[in-house]
Amino acid sequence: MDAREPGTDAGPPPARRPGRTGERLGRRAFVTAASAAAVFAGTGTAAGAATGPAAPPALTGLDGALPAFHPLLKEELRFPLAWGTSPIRDPRAWRRAARAKVEEHLFVAPDHTPFAPEFGERRSERDGFTRELVTFSLTRYERVRGALLTPHGRGLFPAVLLLHDHGARFDIGKEKLVRPWYDDTRLASAQEWAERYFSGRFVGDELARRGYAVLAVDALGWGDRGPVTYEQQQALASNLYHLGSSLAGLMAREDVRAAAFLAGLDRVDRRRVAALGFSMGAFRAWQTAALSDDVAAAASVCWMTGLKEVMVPGNNILRGQSSYYMLHPGLARYLDFPDVASIGAPKPMFFLNGGLDPLFPADGVRVAHDKLRAVWRSHRAEERLRLTTWPDLGHVFTAPQQDDVVAWLDSVL
Template sequence: MKRIIAYSIIALLQASVSLAQTPVSLAQPPVSHAQTPSKPKLQKREKYEWQGEIPTYVETLKKELTYPMAWGNSPIKNFKKWKKAARAKVFECMMTPPKAAAAWDMEVLGEEQRDGYKAQKIAFNINAYSRITAYLLIPDSEYGKNSNAEDGKNSKAEDGKNSKAEDGLLLSAQNKKAGKFPAVVALHDHGAHLFIGKEKMIRPFFIASEEQDADGKISEKKKAANQEILDDADAWINQLYEGQYVGDYLTKHGYVVLSIDAPMWGERGRKEGVDRNKYDLIAGNMMMLGRDLSAFMTYDDISSTEFLASLPMVDAKCIGCVGCSMGAYRSWMLSALSDRIKVGASICWMITTDAQLTRRFGRKENGGFANCIPGLRQYLDYPHIASLACPKPMLFINGTKDKLFPVPGVKDAFAEMHKVWKSQGADNLLDTELWEIPHSCGLKAQEKMLEFLDKNLK
């Protein structure tokens, strides 16, 4: 009898684990209260040393953070020499980088004609370990409109082996009238939603191999899977971006736009499926391998920018980057560490460590492995790192209704950055704004982003 009871308990536990690890799409209906399993009662001791996700002595630890490499704190008084030294320290704390790929080896998997531009799904080697897929948007040139008028009527994705898809890459470069286009790296957010990545920036489409079985017949199973991705992306865009895909919006205004998946998002996720709880474990395992998962994301962003600069239709001297939330963090990190980037825009991600890791404002955004670079806080805080972008034009917008980033910490971070830009006579190039918005990147924020890019890239 005891054995039967024991087996029953094991079966229930296994079922609970399976349920907890089932990914939930935004497009799916919410689970009713009756279906939600009750949380297990936590065992507690009378004495403790941690509260929530931070130590009880967190305020004492923060007082020991003096940020000795920050501009103004550092003994290096020459700005260029300071930037070189501070950058080197950031890269040192980012741990061993991924090995560079021998070649990009780009392949156009398929394309779709949209209103005034082409959307391409491509593959290339982001590093020596990973061959990734990405979305690339290319504005139509006069040459493209005239020579592919018939093709433009057909918005269905074409197989990458079709020469039209490959020729599309060269249209802008071949057209002397159009010349080369300015370009933008569009960096997706976190949102604790890993099922989609690049699809949060550029509306997805699906190529023949993603819709057909090996025998070339349409697969209903694949069609359903593709529809789930599209529905999920549309739902996410409605929730965070007020119904507008940032990448598509920018390309309609003349920019080549590239968007990739960060490691663990979209088509760079787990074989077993999405499980947000595994992210921290995987990040820990990467550290055991002498690598940092957050740093790999930044290294990939730097690499993707180099790839974008190599494309024939891109003006390599006019590349910017944009993002919201984690995408904003990625944007100012990329701006700080890559000389390819000439202008950056970050919506809803700037703070000081003092305001991020505290209980003064209640449970807000305490960071995590997505922006964890070991040891870096011993030298530089977030605004100090962002200031490595100085004197580039940079736009920062945060929201007074953003529950993740307390306004006092945002103001302190903005003030710290302005000190740096002012010291270089470039304060007019740093635009920091507080809007009465929640954690989001709506239409007005995107319009401001476009105006800022147009002013500084065109």
């Protein structure tokens, strides 16, 4: 597996820290200080002779990039607000409560700043759509430039908010999905990315050819809003935390705002707006569907798992860095990843995974799919949920997968 998969960290695996005998710290059991003191104080002649229940051995040090006691932390994760665990039995009431809990952990307030868009010159394409750049206030803090594609014709058109991946590639963001007609310097990078992950296609251009209005915007750190370096991601996240904000929360709010902007365009049918993304963009797509009333459907390619199942030694999520874009501190005390995605129910949602994807173990995908099914079933809307695993594919969004998604969008929008 290439370490620089989209949506993952790209740094080298963490170094092992040897003990005196060469083993990693955390692989050994230590007697707690309290137990040792009891023995030497005469309260017991041996570890088994002390009165009362014996204290469990302390797990000390590190297990790679995890604390050695991480299994105990996992056991404490009960996801008490998850559907089926929560005492709330009405699906709509549960949806409101779960969404409020997610909002609480974003640490970024909702934003109602006027978009005040400025549209650039339109460029008409022979294959049935026009391209233009649009600059608008994504938040009260920043105006951003987006790529906007519009099919030829009168409209109103169904629309897709395209959400780019991570991939440890920061010089391009929206350009990973929309051919950068406005910047020849980014074209080579964009074409290489399309060849590597999208069968040589620009997904946004393909959607526009098939009748969808498309908007793609850079997340903070990519393209026009970067480029951040790989090492700077942690500092960026830390600095936002120090400022009482959150990198993941900011991205979540920005994606909701981008969906609202797209839905409000006079060329778009606001009842037919979908979110679509690959890898980190897939995370963003189901998250936006959960938090935005402007998104009617979502398709997420290669990002869905149970948290416990993905927090295992060797998984890229443990390397930090890119994870900060998808980390809402404290939220795991209440909800798992599929629980958050399920807030989008009963909207039509499509989750695609690759059977050979090294980033998302099969058991994590199964756990997530079971949770998703239960929530859509509670809404009596099972037919609106589609869960697909392509057994022979890894972490990619190939042309056949794209065709499958477009056909699904046609059916639900």
